[in-house]
Amino acid sequence: PRWLRTDLSEQEERNSSIIFCNFNNIQIALRVGGIHQIITRDWQDVLPLTFHEYMPVDRNLNYTLLDDGSSVCLILDVEYLLTEVLPHEFSEIQEDVQNLPFKNVEIPESLKNGTILVAEDSSSAQLYLKNFFEKLNLSFKFFEHGGPLLEYVQGISDLSLIPLIITDIEMPIISGHEVIRQLKSDSRTKHIPILVFSSMTNDQSRKAVKELGADGFVGKRSVEQMLKQLVATARIPLASSFS
Structure with missing residues (x-):
């Protein structure tokens, strides 16, 4: 907790616990004072x-x-917390967006002619994606969680206008898991490619969304991988973007 300008006594350190998680392919350890339940x-x-x-x-x-x-x-929201603690990670991502050679990438016509829908509750991730899409001259629409996105999709008569849906996993009210489950279980929407965009990059997260029917997965740290997955997933079912 040094970044919080908090010093722990030896007794507090002995009584504390450390929780490990995988954040954007980085192993993060969080020390907590105790676990109640x-x-x-x-x-x-x-x-x-x-x-x-x-x-x-x-x-x-x-x-x-x-x-x-x-x-x-x-x-x-641990993702937001880590964004505050590790701001350099996200500033580097923004720099990568500006430096990536987008002109050398062949963008599918479906992406050029439609609007990409994004369920993402992180403001930093939204900013990253906004810059990313604008560099590619792609149309996009953000939703704070899966609920408004699902309502929006159900209200569209011409689903060919939605070439791709990108969703985070960890969102309140309607999670990315529920977005995938509902869209892939509906005969009207199951053909729409879904790319999962998440900081939870462990194998369990990848396996869970793949089993639900997601067409691709990318972490929030690699701009180059995001570009590759964006193109590959938009071409589903011609190719699978899951490795």
């Missing part, structure tokens, strides 16, 4: 923090209820 929740049970008038509405804080149905558990 471990619970499992579906993403539809994770809601934005808008329930109390005295609490600031913060898109980076969510909540869920504990098993007793009344106790509230606040959920910190």
